[in-house]
Amino acid sequence: xxxxxxxxxxxxxxxxxxxxxxxxxxxxxxxxxxxxxxxxxxxxxxxxxxxxxxxxxxxxxxxxxxxxxxxxxxxxxxxxxxxxxxxxxxxxxxxxxxxxxxxxxxxxxxxxxxxxxxxxxxxxxxxxxxxxxxxxxxxxxxxxxxxxxxxxxxxxxxxxxxxxxxxxxxxxxxxxxxxxxxxxxxxxxxxxxxxxxxxxxxxxxxxxxxxxxxxxxxxxxxxxxxxxxxxxxxxxxxxxxxxxxxxxxxxxxxxxxxxxxxxxxxxxxxxxxxxxxxxxxxxxxxxxxxxxxxxxxxxxxxxxxxxxxxxxxxxxxxxxxxxxxxxxxxxxxxxxxxxxxxxxxxxxxxxxxxxxxxxxxxxxxxxxxxxxxxxxxxxxxxxxxxxx
Amino acid sequence: xxxxxxxxxxxxxxxxxxxxxxxxxxxxxxxxxxxxxxxxxxxxxxxxxxxxxxxxxxxxxxxxxxxxxxxxxxxxxxxxxxxxxxxxxxxxxxxxxxxxxxxx
Amino acid sequence: xxxxxxxxxxxxxxxxxxxxxxxxxxxxxxxxxxxxxxxxxxxxxxxxxxxxxxxxxxxxxxxxxxxxxxxxxxxxxxxxxxxxxxxxxxxxxxxxxxxxxxxxxxxxxxxxxxxxxxxxxxxxxxxxxxxxxxxxxxxxxxxxxxxxxxxxxxxxxxxxxxxxxxxxxxxxxxxxxxxxxxxxxxxxxxxxxxxxxxxxxxxxxxxxxxxxxxxxxxxxxxxxxxxxxxxxxxxxxxxxxxxxxxxxxxxxxxxxxxxxxxxxxxxxxxxxxxxxxxxxxxxxxxxxxxxxxxxxxxxxxxxxxxxxxxxxxxxxxxxx
Numbered sequence: 001x002x003x004x005x006x007x008x009x010x011x012x013x014x015x016x017x018x019x020x021x022x023x024x025x026x027x028x029x030x031x032x033x034x035x036x037x038x039x040x041x042x043x044x045x046x047x048x049x050x051x052x053x054x055x056x057x058x059x060x061x062x063x064x065x066x067x068x069x070x071x072x073x074x075x076x077x078x079x080x081x082x083x084x085x086x087x088x089x090x091x092x093x094x095x096x097x098x099x100x101x102x103x104x105x106x107x108x109x110x111x112x113x114x115x116x117x118x119x120x121x122x123x124x125x126x127x128x129x130x131x132x133x134x135x136x137x138x139x140x141x142x143x144x145x146x147x148x149x150x151x152x153x154x155x156x157x158x159x160x161x162x163x164x165x166x167x168x169x170x171x172x173x174x175x176x177x178x179x180x181x182x183x184x185x186x187x188x189x190x191x192x193x194x195x196x197x198x199x200x201x202x203x204x205x206x207x208x209x210x211x212x213x214x215x216x217x218x219x220x221x222x223x224x225x226x227x228x229x230x231x232x233x234x235x236x237x238x239x240x241x242x243x244x245x246x247x248x249x250x251x252x253x254x255x256x257x258x259x260x261x262x263x264x265x266x267x268x269x270x271x272x273x274x275x276x277x278x279x280x281x282x283x284x285x286x287x288x289x290x291x292x293x294x295x296x297x298x299x300x301x302x303x304x305x306x307x308x309x310x311x312x313x314x315x316x317x318x319x320x321x322x323x324x325x326x327x328x329x330x331x332x333x334x335x336x337x338x339x340x341x342x343x344x345x346x347x348x349x350x351x352x353x354x355x356x357x358x359x360x361x362x363x364x365x366x367x368x369x370x371x372x373x374x375x376x377x378x379x380x381x382x383x384x385x386x387x388x
Numbered sequence: 389x390x391x392x393x394x395x396x397x398x399x400x401x402x403x404x405x406x407x408x409x410x411x412x413x414x415x416x417x418x419x420x421x422x423x424x425x426x427x428x429x430x431x432x433x434x435x436x437x438x439x440x441x442x443x444x445x446x447x448x449x450x451x452x453x454x455x456x457x458x459x460x461x462x463x464x465x466x467x468x469x470x471x472x473x474x475x476x477x478x479x480x481x482x483x484x485x486x487x488x489x490x491x492x
Numbered sequence: 493x494x495x496x497x498x499x500x501x502x503x504x505x506x507x508x509x510x511x512x513x514x515x516x517x518x519x520x521x522x523x524x525x526x527x528x529x530x531x532x533x534x535x536x537x538x539x540x541x542x543x544x545x546x547x548x549x550x551x552x553x554x555x556x557x558x559x560x561x562x563x564x565x566x567x568x569x570x571x572x573x574x575x576x577x578x579x580x581x582x583x584x585x586x587x588x589x590x591x592x593x594x595x596x597x598x599x600x601x602x603x604x605x606x607x608x609x610x611x612x613x614x615x616x617x618x619x620x621x622x623x624x625x626x627x628x629x630x631x632x633x634x635x636x637x638x639x640x641x642x643x644x645x646x647x648x649x650x651x652x653x654x655x656x657x658x659x660x661x662x663x664x665x666x667x668x669x670x671x672x673x674x675x676x677x678x679x680x681x682x683x684x685x686x687x688x689x690x691x692x693x694x695x696x697x698x699x700x701x702x703x704x705x706x707x708x709x710x711x712x713x714x715x716x717x718x719x720x721x722x723x724x725x726x727x728x729x730x731x732x733x734x735x736x737x738x739x740x741x742x743x744x745x746x747x748x749x750x751x752x753x754x755x756x757x758x759x760x761x762x763x764x765x766x767x768x769x770x771x772x773x774x775x776x777x778x779x780x781x782x783x784x785x786x787x788x789x790x791x792x793x794x795x796x797x798x799x800x801x802x803x804x805x806x807x808x809x810x811x812x
Binding site: 023024026050051052054055056057058060061062064065066067068069070071072073074076090091094098193199200201202205206207208209210211212213216220 | 540541542543545546552553556557558559560561563564565566567568569570571573574576577578579580581582583584585586587588589591592594595596600617618620621624625
Binding site for chain 2: 099100198205206207209212213215216220222223226
């Protein structure tokens with residue numbers, strides 16, 4: 001039977017990696033990801049997890065080692081944040097085309113400069129084009145569950161892609177929450193052993209990582225794009241199977257009190273917990289507001305998003321990252337682009353919140369609601385609460 | 389399928405998973421036409437020392453010795469792949485190999 | 493176990509490995525490429541059961557243009573600076589899978605291959621990390637052709653003093669490369685790994701024996717292989733093997749091994765060939781004057797003497 005224990009979310013992610021019987025972990029410490037890899041080191045040191053822990057000398061080497069290890073047929077995990085992900089960038093773009101399943105937990109943290117260790121989504125957004133499946137957790141339970149689900153999706157023979165599991169740095173990674181820790185037997189039922197469909201095998205050698213000339217580069221990129229789009233069905237399947245085993249149902253897009261809402265606030269990550277409280281308070285005041293949260297960021301869940309926004313008159317798209325010199329943040333850009341080609345035309349504005357760990361409060365959401373529900377459309381994103 | 393604007397090597401759906409290749413498949417590519425000079429062996433002078441075989445960057449030399457007949461004690465270059473670099477002729481201790489201009 | 497105790501079979505003319513090369517013909521290396529020659533011999537020495545990892549560079553580009561590959565063993569290339577890190581991952585995976593009963597029954601050598609730029613410049617950090625972590629079945633081969641040849645002969649930290657390259661050109665003010673060649677084997681040895689060795693493809697049996705020894709040793713090994721590049725060195729392609737012999741006989745590239753931190757010179761050079769003989773066949777040194785050659789000769793002799801001193805002070809202790 002699963003046990004409910006109060007546990008730091010980072011440790012819960014590490015416990016999920018242990019329950020997955022991971023073979024290789026290659027990681028480099030960076031705040032706020034450190035507690036994940038510290039706990040994994042302990043689990044390996046105590047023999048609770050039989051894995052190779054490679055204490056690499058950089059994040060670039062962490063992801064390089066992960067690519068090598070996955071290609072050699074080992075279940076592979078790493079974790080990073082911010083500058084670490086930026087240093088990995090080159091490798092992040094290579095892994096999907098080589099079709100090596102890797103689970104990467106990102107404790108999301110702002111990118112320098114100024115140097116800042118606190119939470120926003122600028123790190124993951126720097127690699128949003130790379131071809132990884134990408135999911136965002138809202139709370140501790142989801143972080144643990146999504147870690148297990150990530151292994152299942154990444155290693156699905158029809159997917160065979162790397163996947164990033166995002167948890168907000170500190171505001172999620174360092175919180176202690178009551179978390180149901182599943183049974184090993186349950187996990188074993190859900191997560192089959194890794195059977196790579198591509199492997200460095202001395203009995204059946206292949207060559208991985210070839211030169212792609214102009215005559216085939218486009219096709220190689222498009223093949224990866226195709227498989228990434230197709231992976232959504234496998235994510236949904238993995239969510240449904242998860243529910244069958246563990247009794248918790250996830251969706252690629254989550255909604256809250258949105259059915260009759262005139263104004264929708266759309267976001268990703270843990271701020272949705274605060275936003276739901278704000279929605280409840282505003283609802284108590286008779287304001288028709290609802291919430292949509294993107295759990296699956298890549299591939300972009302177009303149909304599910306459009307369905308969730310079908311009745312919205314006003315749409316506040318909330319970003320945790322600003323694209324400098326551009327009219328919208330990344331979520332804002334993509335949602336507006338999606339709407340442009342649909343018959344939905346809500347008044348959509350984009351709000352940048354919580355950069356570099358600035359608190360995002362219920363009052364912020366109320367402010368955003370007031371602005372959005374006024375019907376006035378802002379062509380440029382607004383940096384909420386900026387002092388200028 | 390849309391028509392490719394240039395000669396594409398393969399359709400998207402036909403690419404192998406992970407963009408891989410079969411081992412040793414460069415054998416499909418004959419580098420012999422790079423050659424402007426061809427190594428010719430004088431079998432009379434050949435002492436079967438194998439230096440041409442050891443030192444060929446392209447691995448084109450094959451030991452012809454059948455284990456019985458001394459007349460088969462020599463190494464033959466595979467002209468499908470020989471690029472004509474001339475290392476074999478240079479390193480042959482008996483000067484049994486001469487580089488001769490390819491006839492066009 | 494000490495490195496000197498590792499059991500391996502020397503490669504000789506008599507027991508030279510039979511069968512097809514592990515690097516197939518049809519690769520696109522230049523005519524007379526000494527680097528691909530070294531690679532071909534190294535891979536042939538290892539049998540068939542090993543995994544190879546390449547850094548980006550000449551050897552990777554010329555052997556793996558989709559849809560073809562020259563490699564006959566499982567091979568992976570990821571990027572330029574990380575062959576050592578990718579090989580670390582492969583090595584750790586084969587190691588742990590074997591322990592968990594899902595791998596091979598025997599040790600599988602993992603061979604990382606990179607050029608001098610991928611080793612001594614951009615790949616140095618990843619290499620240092622891998623050597624320090626002491627991966628058991630890890631062999632790193634630096635194929636040193638003394639510049640970034642794949643991108644068009646730009647200087648690296650392994651380019652010799654005064655060599656002419658496209659980014660250390662000979663001008664009216666400068667005389668080519670203004671720094672001395674980085675001592676990579678010494679850097680590798682400073683990690684106190686069990687085995688470091690230098691080799692050239694001209695001494696082919698020595699080269700092949702050294703990688704066999706590296707594979708037999710439990711722990712990381714580093715091979716620094718002199719790899720002539722006729723294109724980049726402005727040299728006749730047929731001279732690739734001769735130039736190796738000259739590099740050794742002039743003391744420019746001494747052949748030695750560092751076993752368990754102890755030194756052994758494989759080819760003692762008591763009466764060196766004049767270094768001018770080495771320079772005169774290479775266009776990259778065409779501009780050197782007599783006094784330049786004298787300066788270089790002095791340095792080369794001093795470096796050689798230092799190795800001799802090390803081999804006398806810390807000789808390899810062969811097992812009884």
